[in-house]
Amino acid sequence: MSHLTRRTFLKNTLLGGAGLVVLPGLLRTPARGALSPNRRIQIAQIGCGRMGTSDMEGILAHPLARVVAVCDLDARRLGIAQAKVVKFYSQQGETNVEVKAYHDYQEIFARPDIDAVVVSTPDHWHALVAVQAALAGKHLYVQKPITYGIHESIALRTAVRAKKVILQTGSQQRSEKPFRAFRPASELVRNGRLGKLRAIRIGVGLDKPSGKKPAPMPVPVSFDYDRWLGPVAEQPYMEGRVHPQNSIGGRPGWITTEDFGLGMITNWGAHHLDIAQWAMGQELGGPTTINAQANFMQEDQWTVHHNYHIEMMYAHGVQVILDDKFENGLHFEGDRGWIFCARGAEKVTASDPNVAAGRSPYRASDEKLLAPLEPGETRWMPSPNHYLNWLESIVAHRDPIAPVDQSVKSVQTCCAAWIGMKLGRPLTWDAAAESFTGDDAANALRGRPARRPEFDLNLVMRNAGLA
Numbered sequence: 094m095s096h097l098t099r100r101t102f103l104k105n106t107l108l109g110g111a112g113l114v115v116l117p118g119l120l121r122t123p124a125r126g127a128l129s130p131n132r133r134i135q136i137a138q139i140g141c142g143r144m145g146t147s148d149m150e151g152i153l154a155h156p157l158a159r160v161v162a163v164c165d166l167d168a169r170r171l172g173i174a175q176a177k178v179v180k181f182y183s184q185q186g187e188t189n190v191e192v193k194a195y196h197d198y199q200e201i202f203a204r205p206d207i208d209a210v211v212v213s214t215p216d217h218w219h220a221l222v223a224v225q226a227a228l229a230g231k232h233l234y235v236q237k238p239i240t241y242g243i244h245e246s247i248a249l250r251t252a253v254r255a256k257k258v259i260l261q262t263g264s265q266q267r268s269e270k271p272f273r274a275f276r277p278a279s280e281l282v283r284n285g286r287l288g289k290l291r292a293i294r295i296g297v298g299l300d301k302p303s304g305k306k307p308a309p310m311p312v313p314v315s316f317d318y319d320r321w322l323g324p325v326a327e328q329p330y331m332e333g334r335v336h337p338q339n340s341i342g343g344r345p346g347w348i349t350t351e352d353f354g355l356g357m358i359t360n361w362g363a364h365h366l367d368i369a370q371w372a373m374g375q376e377l378g379g380p381t382t383i384n385a386q387a388n389f390m391q392e393d394q395w396t397v398h399h400n401y402h403i404e405m406m407y408a409h410g411v412q413v414i415l416d417d418k419f420e421n422g423l424h425f426e427g428d429r430g431w432i433f434c435a436r437g438a439e440k441v442t443a444s445d446p447n448v449a450a451g452r453s454p455y456r457a458s459d460e461k462l463l464a465p466l467e468p469g470e471t472r473w474m475p476s477p478n479h480y481l482n483w484l485e486s487i488v489a490h491r492d493p494i495a496p497v498d499q500s501v502k503s504v505q506t507c508c509a510a511w512i513g514m515k516l517g518r519p520l521t522w523d524a525a526a527e528s529f530t531g532d533d534a535a536n537a538l539r540g541r542p543a544r545r546p547e548f549d550l551n552l553v554m555r556n557a558g559l560a
Contacts, residue, residue, distance in 0.1 A: 134157060134232075135159055135207050135208045136158050136160050136208070137162035137164060137209075137210045137211070138162070138213065139198050139210050139211065139214060140165060141165040142213070142336055143336075143342055143345060144263075145170075145211075145214075146177070147213075149163070152211060153178070155478075155481050155484055158209075160178050160192065161191075161192060161193065161206070162195060162201055163175050163193075163195070166317040167316045167321075167336070168196075168315040169316075169338075171194050171195075174194075178190075202226060208231065208232060209234070209259075209487060210234075212234065213236045214236075216241045216354040216359065217241045217347075219239060219241060220242075221323065221324065223239075224252045224553060226258075227256045231258060232260070232483075233260040234483050235249075235260060235261070236262075237363040237364060238355075238359040238360075238507060239501060239503075239504050240504055242508055242541065243505050243509070243527065244540030246500075246504050246505055247501070247527060249497065250497050250501045251554070255557075255559055260500075261479070261496075262496075264363070264364060264503070266367070266368055266436075267367070268476040268494055271440075274434035274454045274455035278372070278423070278432050278433075278455065280470075280472060281432060281462070281466070282425045283373070286462055287429050287432065287462065288427045290426070290427045291426050291427055292412045292414065292425075293369045293372075293412075293414070294426070295369060295414070295419065295422075295424070296416070296418075296421045297358065297360070297362045297365055297415060298357050298360075298361050298417075299399070300357050300395070300398070300399060302390045302393040303349070303393055303394050306393065313338055316338075325352045331346070333346045333394045334353070334395070346394070349390075349396070350395055351389075351396040352396070355397065361421065362415070365423055366506050366507055366510075367503035369413055369423055370506065371499070372423075372425065373407065373409070373411055376499040377499060378407070378502065378524045379407075379502055379506050379522060379524030380509070381521065382406045382521055382522070383405050383510055383513040383522055384519045385403040385404070385510055385517075386402050386403075386517060401416070401417050401514060402414075402417070405510065415510070420452075421436070422435030430457060430459050433455070433456050435454040474493075474494050476494040505527060512539075513535075515538060516538075
C-alpha cells in the first residue's frame with residue numbers, strides 16, 4: 094500500500110474527528126447518569142502495597158477525587174494506607190478526617206456513597222474484585238494486566254459493558270506523562286510514517302531465579318493468607334512468594350510466582366504489547382499465529398519464565414518478536430526505517446528499567462521520521478495524566494484512554510503467548526473468537542478452576558445473569 098493510499102485508508106477507517114481517534118465503545122452512557130462536575134468522586138483504594146500506594150497517591154493529587162476508604166488483607170499495610178490518606182487531607186487544613194479501613198472489599202461495594210474503586214491487588218485477584226465492583230455499579234481503575242487469564246478478561250468486559258461503568262486500565266504508557274515516547278511513536282506508526290510496517294521487536298525485561306529453594310513459613314498474624322490465596326490452589330505461605338513484611342515499596346514475590354502472576358510476559362508485556370497493538374491498529378484484534386519458547390524456573394521459590402523467545406504474526410503481515418536479549422522497549426521497523434520508544438529515566442516504580450547509557454528513549458533511524466504529525470493526521474485522545482483522564486471520563490461518561498475492550502485484547506495476547514511458552518509448540522489464535530483453533534490443550538489454559546465456590550468467577554457471572 095502506498096503512503097498516500099495508506100493515509101487515506103487510515104482517515105476513512107479510524108473515524109477521526111478533529112484529529113481524535115474515536116474507537117468502539119467510546120461514548121457509551123452509564124445507567125447511573127452523569128456526576129455533577131461540582132461533586133468530588135468518592136474513591137476506595139483496594140490493595141495497599143507497592144502499586145496500590147502509587148495509585149492512591151496518584152488519585153490524591155487530583156481535587157476531582159476524594160479517597161474515602163482503603164482495603165487490604167494485610168493489617169499492617171492497611172493501617173499505613175489509612176494513615177497516609179488522613180495525613181494528606183490534614184495537611185490540606187482539614188480536621189476530623191474520616192477514612193474507613195476495610196478487610197472485606199464487599200463492604201465497600203455495599204456503600205452507595207462510593208462511586209469508584211482502584212484495584213491494585215495481585216494479578217490473581219484483579220478479575221474477581223473488578224467484576225464484583227462493576228456489578229455493584231462502581232467505576233474502576235484496574236492495574237495492568239487487567240486480569241490474570243483469558244476467561245477472566247472476557248467476564249470483566251462483559252460485566253463492565255453490562256453495567257455501563259467506566260474502566261481505566263493502569264496502562265499509563267498511553268498517557269502523556271511521565272513517559273513521553275510511547276504516544277508520539279505509536280501515533281507516527283499508526284499514521285504510516287514508516288511506510289509498510291514489517292516488524293515490532295519488543296523487550297520486556299528478564300526475571301531471574303531468586304536462588305532460594307521453596308521453604309514454608311509461619312503466616313504473619315496480621316495477614317489473612319487464606320483469603321489472599323483466593324481462587325488459587327491451597328499452598329504453604331512463603332514471604333518470598335507474597336510480599337515483603339518490612340517494606341511497602343519492595344518488589345513483591347507474587348509477581349514471580351506463576352500461581353499469582355505469569356511473569357514478564359504479562360508484567361511488562363501488558364504495557365508493551367498494548368502499545369504495539371495500538372500502533373498497528375490491532376487494539377481490538379490480536380495475532381493469528383504464536384511460536385514461543387521459554388525456560389521456567391525450577392527448584393526455586395519463584396516459578397515464572399526466565400529466558401524467552403516469542404514470534405507472533407498478525408493478519409496484516411506484521412511480525413511481533415519478543416526476546417529476553419532485546420532492549421526494554423519497542424522497536425518498530427518499516428519500509429522507511431525504524432522508530433524506538435522506551436520509558437527512559439522517569440520511573441513509576443523502582444523496578445522500571447534504565448535506558449542504556451547514552452541512548453535516547455525516543456529515537457529513529459532518521460530524525461526526520463520523528464517530525465511532528467501533520468494537520469489532519471490521526472491523534473490519540475488527549476491524556477496529560479492517566480488518573481485524571483479516568484476521573485474526567487467518569488464525569489463525562491465516556492471511555493478513557495485505556496478502555497476495557499482494548500485492554501482485554503492486550504492481556505489476551507500476553508496470555509496466549511504465555512500458553513505458547515508453556516506448551517512449547519506453534520499455536521493458531523483466533524482473536525475474534527478469543528480461543529485457539531483446534532487445540533483443546535491450549536484452550537484449557539485460558540482459565541483455571543477456583544479453589545472454593547466463594548472465589549468462583551463463573552459462579553459470580555451466572556448469579557448475575559451474565560453467563
